Amino acid sequence: MRRQHGFSYLVALFLVAILAVLTTRALENSRTAELREREVELLHVGQAYRAAIRTYYRTGSGSVRYPATLEALLLDQRPLRPQRPLRRLYRDPIRASQDWAW
16 A cells, blocks of 8 residues: 555646646647638738729729828729728738738
């Protein structure tokens, strides 16, 4: 009976170590999945801005130019009939802010 003293403690330590490793892996997997979702959203937002800039560039009344600011994409008053190349300004999904400047 004396030789088995502390065996349960070692088993408990081993189980806690395994639990810590599994928890760490689960957190890494969830963080990777969240980053992938943000990247997909970033691609979608980038395509929307790209299309809006293309529309703004092509619908000038003789003056073909890029918008000076992103807010100019919300309402383009250069043509005879004002247009809205972009319905709203999107936030940066990676940094979770409205500011797109680095």
